[in-house]
Amino acid sequence: MEIITSRNNPSVKAAASLRETKERKRTGLFLLEGARLCADAALNGVTVTEFFVTEKAAEKYGKEFSLLKERSERSFFINESVAEKLTDTKNSQQFFAVCREKETSPVIDTSGMYVFTDNIQNPDNLGAIARTAEALGADGIIVNSGCDIHSPKALRASMGALIRFPVIRADDIKALLTELREKNMQILSSVVDPDAASIADLSFVNGGVLVIGNEGNGVSKEVLELSTGTVTIPMKGKAESLNASAAATILIWEFMKNK
């Protein structure tokens, strides 16, 4: 394995630049950090183009090291200084993989249950929603262009769910939702509106999509118009003060009871 000791090495610079959304979009690559997350990627059909690890980390995460070394197109030992350049956490595991975005999007099973994050921009929220959706047995999540699923923060907050889980990227959300409606899936947009149906009173014949809107603006107008209905969390206390992530958890929990 080649050894890199310079923070100015072109591969290191290219990998570090993937912390920027712009660079990820330009290259179609993204950077993973952490032994578990990198291993999840390698085991879930993600192409790893470059693997960077310190000798210390290789020893500590022996199993993941062997896996990544075998599956990566190129592998490098790095020193602490290079690891510091690549990390965006305080306590780095010193274990990194440059991955290629999957080219094809998974197919939606029309009898399945999906969570659609409509322009969720906060990476912690996006990651938490993916983690909760996976934990509660959803069949996948749908994202549109406003969601940066390869942001390091979102990936970390998802604990790998954004890597392991079927993530459907809907570039043309209108076409997708129209198709799903025609196939008799319910498209339910969550709203803050006491007149909307309670999320606790759903019943499903076919599969469904639960839409969770942007933290500040809610579900977008375009998506609302394509929905088959709206749902809300019935309020008893001061539910307007429920935070976005807690509200999403309750919505997904009740939605998944219909599976």
Next chain:
Amino acid sequence: MEIITSRNNPSVKAAASLRETKERKRTGLFLLEGARLCADAALNGVTVTEFFVTEKAAEKYGKEFSLLKERSERSFFINESVAEKLTDTKNSQQFFAVCREKETSPVIDTSGMYVFTDNIQNPDNLGAIARTAEALGADGIIVNSGCDIHSPKALRASMGALIRFPVIRADDIKALLTELREKNMQILSSVVDPDAASIADLSFVNGGVLVIGNEGNGVSKEVLELSTGTVTIPMKGKAESLNASAAATILIWEFMKNK
């Protein structure tokens, strides 16, 4: 109003030291930051001993400034450098109050619904649980000595719920739970155990206490023994990977359906 420009002013040093748990315990005082949080305290019967604010913040938060100036035992204008010494956030509102812990604990209404955080140590989780409990209409939260409800992080994460909400401090948890049992309240400890009752299948005659355990160790043995039953989140997906805060949200949501 007196003006303080030195970071070594004794009042400033004493206030800054309240960021440490040890000092809070020693003095029975705590430090609040942010106009909204300080105003919530003044409006909810908390004694404010000292109020520190920059002139800029006094102008920006005029209503809260007038309130705090009126309710505080002593008020000071400070400069930016002093504000920087007092804050533990990146974007300080430059608005601080030193408060006295309430001496008496609220009384529990035995027909009410309470959330008991059993040694929840992560301040973000503690704050989030308090916020969710308030939002969903719980009657109060019960904490034991393992929960630092006056930590600046917990207060912030709770969005003031830990100030507004009845918070019962149970120093002798055994005595308290024994008394509540005798008064026919249900004490339900949440556990990860597929054989426990589903949190979704509860029914209440009288009031109840939902116990949420420590992130790593779960509900403590002492509390489990004093519980009238255990409850769990029934699992479909990989629910073992639900994060502590999402699990708490689901538990509180289902629990509060019984109100």
